[in-house]
Amino acid sequence: NAGVTQTPKFQVLKTGQSMTLQCAQDMNHNSMYWYRQDPGMGLRLIYYSASEGTTDKGEVPNGYNVSRLNKREFSLRLESAAPSQTSVYFCASSEAVWDTEAFFGQGTRLTVV
Amino acid sequence: GESVGLHLPTLSVQEGDNSIINCAYSNSASDYFIWYKQESGKGPQFIIDIRSNMDKRQGQRVTVLLNKTVKHLSLQIAATQPGDSAVYFCAEIPRGAGSYQLTFGKGTKLSVIP
DSSP: OOOEEEEOSEEEEOTTOOEEEEEEESSOOSEEEEEEEOTTOOEEEEEEESSTTOOEEOSOOTTEEEEEOSSSBEEEEESSOOGGGOEEEEEEEESSTTOSOOEEOOOEEEEEO | OOOEEESOSEEEEETTSOEEEEEEEOOTTEEEEEEEEEOTTSOOEEEEEEETTOSEEEOSSEEEEEETTTTEEEEEESSOOGGGOEEEEEEEEETTOSSOOOEEOOOEEEEEEO
8 A cells, every 4th residue: 555655755956947746646546735944944735726627826836836637646837946945845645635634745855856 | 024933943852751842822813823843854744633622632652732721732742753754834714704714833752852
C-alpha cells in the first residue's frame, strides 16, 4: 500500500525556472492538499482540493498553481521559482476535507538558487 | 497571526519515562485539536485528536488533555521509547469550517535518551 507518493524527492532550480511537483494517492480519498514546511516552522497550507474538480487557496498560495488532474492526482506548479520558495513540500490526502486525519507523502525538498 | 503555538521547542526524556508535550492555542472556535508526529525525513503522521467538547482522550500509550479555560493542549506519552523521538505538532480545525483550515503549530522536538 503506497499511500501518498510524491515526485521528485529532491530538486534544485534556478531562479525563474518552472517545475511541477507531482502527487498521487491510492486510498480513494476525496480531498488532497499541498503544504510547505520551512525550518523551525510548522506546515503551511498552499492549496487544497476538497473534491475532484475543485481547488481552493490556503494560507500561502502566491507563486503557485495547482491542478486536480483526477481523483488520484494533485499537482503543484511553480511558474517562476524564487529563492523564497526554497522549502520542503508535502502533499497530503484525506477522505473528506473536515477529517482530522490526513495522510502525508514523504516530501519534496526544493532548493531555488 | 498563528493561533497554535508551543511552550517548549525541545524536550529530552529518558527512555521509559513519561513525556508531556504542551501547546497553547488562541482560537476558541476550534472544533478539533489534533496531534501529529513527524519523524526525521518523513511526512507528518496523525496520532490522536480530541473534540473541543471533551477534556481527555486516550489512545495507545498516548493521552491528550484539553483545558479550555486556559486554552492549553497537551500530549502525554507513557513509557517513552526511542521510536518516539520526533517532532510533535499540535493542530486545530476551526468550528464549522466549511473549508479546510487545519492549522499547525511550530512543533516540539522530542529526544529520547537511551
